[in-house]
Amino acid sequence: RWAQNLWLDGRPYWGGLQMDEAALPILLVDLLCRKAPEAMEEPSRWWPMVRKAAGFLARNGPVTQQDRWEEDAGYSPFTLAVEVAALLAAAEIADEVAQSAAAMYLRDTADAWNDNIERWTYAIGSDLARQIGVEGYYVRIAPPETDCAASPLQGFVPIKNRPPDRSMEAATHVISPDSLALVRFGLRAPDDPRIVNTIKVIDALLRVRLPQGPCWYRYNGDGYGEHEDGSPFDGTGIGRAWPLLAGERAHYELAAGRRDSAEALLRVMEYSTEGSRLIPEQVWDAPEIPERELFTGKPSGSACPLVWAHAEYIKLRRSLRDGTIFDQPPQTVQRYVFEKRRCTIFTWRFNNKPRSIPCGKTLRLDLLSPAMVHWSFDGWQTAQDSNTWDTGLGVHVVDLPTEKLTVGRQIVFTFYWIKENRWHGADFSVTVE
Template sequence: MASGRVSPGAPGIPARWTSSAKSGVGTALSPASRVWFTLSHGILNEIYYPRVDRACTRDFGLIVTGPDGYFSEEKRHAQHLITPFEKGVPAYCLTNTATDGAYRIEKRIVTDPLRSSVLQEITFTPLKGLAGDYNVYALLSPHLFNCGMGNTAWTGDYKGTPMLFATGRDGVSLALACSLPWLCHSAGYAGFSDGWQQLSQNGALDPDCQRAEDGNVSLTGQIGFSAESNRACLSLGFAQSPEEAGYNALASLMAGFDAAAKPYVAGWRDWQKGLQPLDRIAATGVNMYRVSTAVLAAHRSAAFPGPVVASLSIPWGFDKGDDDLGGYHLVWPRDLVETAGGFLAAGASDTAVEILSYLRTIQEADGHWPQNAWLDGMPYWDGIQMDECGFPILLADALRRKGQLSQEALLSFLPMIERAAAYLTRNGPVTGEDRWEEDAGYSPFTLAVEIAALLAAADILDECGKPAAAIYLRETADCWNDQVEHWTYVKGTHTANTLGVDGYYVRITPPDTAEASSVSQGYVPIKNRPPGDTDRPLELIVSPDALALVRFGLRAATDPRIVDTVTVIDAHLRCDLPQGPVWYRYTDDGYGEHENGDPFDGTGRGRPWPLLVGERAHFELAAGRKDSAVSLLATFEASAGPGGLLPEQVWDGTDMPERELLRGGPTGSAMPLVWAHSEYIKLLRSLRDGAVFDMPPQGVKRYIEDKTVSTLRSWRFNNKIRSIPAGKTLRLELPARAMVHWSVDGWATSHDTETSENLLGIYLVDLPVAGLSSGSAIVFTFFWPESGDWENIDFTIAIGPLDTP
């Protein structure tokens, strides 16, 4: 370690991350290399080690100084061009040309397949003056193990080779080496004594600033460029100790850039060769299919086979600090299954099976999955979303139907499927939160996933020799499917009348019975509404989520209720941008920049999502309008940023170049969004096949073709219906063994019926009320033999023509 004094300014300014608008992501397809990199603005941003959910740097770029106080930072003061080495290979050539025409920086970037190192081959070319007029500095901001604070940086050497070091939480360390000599170097505190501050204020590095402890730190080194040597290789090694990081950096540096680049490219080339030939060149000249497949594969974990994080980015990262550790480099089971579908559509079925195996491992004991989690399955958020409990079942069924699971393999997944199906039936159909991690209630999207998953699980149970449980799951699916419109469809509202439609599906309706009954009136109470605000009309809460009823095979695309809903969606949520129509998630969405361009800070306004263009294109294909789907495919592609990466959201306001917000371009939300790239791949496959690739067939056969109608209505403590239509059987579903005490004549007479446990651990009893006429009622209560207690509450269900909760 160097003996210079500790730099002033401890602990530095509060740590922040950086732009989430990435232009490239990459990693070696090698288990020996556990490092992932991201790019934007012509430089490296977050680099992840030793897992894809652990960011270790903020950014890593160059500063150029020169005569008369010249100071230029390439990420801010240059124009950037990015090109891949070749299609489908996430190794990049960057060209950064100073906006004042003074210099050009060319870079080639890969990771070393043999070890955890990132290599940059850099060529510096002066465009004005001579090479000796300029000094070029590497500026590195360690944020080790997802933390910007609490890091220590210093200058030193490994085996006599000068290097820049940093270490952080749990000993995770990095070391930076250069093929040319470091002419000088520095370690300081961000915002006070970092290299940027020193160079911008004094034009030189302070030789005494050689160590910065326990703070937001920065490392800077002057690269020994000269007229004779204008090319250098920077090797950034990572490990669990500074010494091992130094070893990785030096070993990669000594082997040389080409020694890493050749196997890196070969690995990706071989992987891409095994995929389906769905190549398509976008109008930009980018092969978006190969970009998308590379994005999916680059977000996989090396340490844990199977998981794929949602995005190697932190939305609005430049405004986020250590209090937001997760970013999007977490596993969302929903996104993961959607990604598995992308792999499956591309022909990488082995990866889809790995994903299913991973989901089996991290399933909670009661059958649900975490809302999101670290790679080891430890939850990050504590919510529960019912669609995320259904998606893994749909993945297992898709793999089964496509011949990717043997009978033996299917049996190995059966306990997972049974637990998930049991959880759905015990806790559905109300969602804990909708697919956007927000409101609870009856959601068309969640209902579609739940019902499709129950039908899929029934087929699997039948195949595995459990027909009784399969019958129960189909009966439950039928019961819920019958009530989708009752729960989520409104008629005769002002919006319906204005647009000339009969009605439409709303985004979500409240979970409890008092609020759910307001559906027929078209109004819904809003949580945490400001004083004086009245209940918000349901007609204002519109979402494209209802298209999931078609995507998952429960309703035909030509169903008049769906057609009318599309009219309402387009009237409220379509945004015509330079690339074409893009849709908002729902009315009053608050997840996005403020109107003045300020970043989302818990409030804001949601912007259009390119992902929804892909979902809409799938709907158009299901409706038989292939030309419209192809047109939307082009819109989807035109929503990509530099390098072909698809953003979570695009800007819908006037241009704000000072905030890098251009109409139709990416916002400060996540980019790339892996789910969007998966949707793009599935759309290519769907268009090639002439049918929606991931549409489960069970609902199509049962509800659209055979028009199956349920003979039941079910009552549970979390779904206390208040009436059933005449002619239906009443099924009570309980969490424990009970005796049901019931009457159909106001307790003039009564009956006692014992529950029976089914194979999914649910206690059932079907009460014979199908013969009761409209206007009558059934009343019941429970005796719990295990505790010897009565429920001491009478529950009443009316028999009527309308099934109102």
């Protein structure tokens, strides 16, 4: 995997794990293979790198240790979108180098994670949903412990950069534009009712009107920015508007067929600069404080330039020229938007141990070491053994035939670790719902 950030000689600087950073290089390879095939030579040149990255995703996802803002762990809509898209892109490359078993597993995993995005991150019937007048919405991030809960309605997320007494919020109370990545990376259509609902919540809570047009905050309650009096961020503060997010919203508007809105948001990015024409991380969103050089709609004291924002601006320019999202992977759009592919398996792994499985699905156990699985449908009155198979990606898999079990039935299982020649010493169970 790639470290969170690096020194120029490649040594890691920060040790945080952001799963999107392991996935995005796969999507870059896929993009280059489609846009500049003459420069990419044979897929076999890139497969060793792609295999390592895809294997890392398969072994460690879908939960991320940090979201893209380098803050919280859990189920992030942005990270999930990138992971699923990368797994499908890697599967396509695997097919091209005759790695059919790996390709099949990567697609199965992508489908299984895609099927669970709403289970992990879409909150229905909350007080906020009722307040805004929508059925539900995607949350900013659902904490890792909700893998054993019914929905992200259960659980709290830490809010960084705020005083300790205000540093935790219910997961359903924290909203972010990050869920637009589900459209950007092709997992959901722009007119999907869940996306449309979330847009309403995003705009109600996170949109700010600036002289150059609308801009958005990272999430409600963000503390990363200057204080109210304009004094610098000192570990706490008030999050300000990010031009980057105007660019991301522009890509959504383009996908939704609203080109004029996308072009207007391009201008928001342009007019968020000063004489240098460098795009800042954040812009000042409050009354002007000239003595601190803080002017409404212009760069705050945050990083400038934010190269990430410049990259988004360049991609938006290209997308507007093409009339479509330049970096949107075609595999996800075809599979989930056009074909509306659903998954017949439901995955269980040690970093994601669901208590229940939807009726009609096969339970797949993803393990990091070869094992014999000892399992029973009748509370150990009878039992069977099944051996895992090697995906070639550092994951060992076994499918248990739960698809014909009726609601309320339970499967129990344990493991005999073959390399270590020992039993796991604990039982696990999953109930059909």
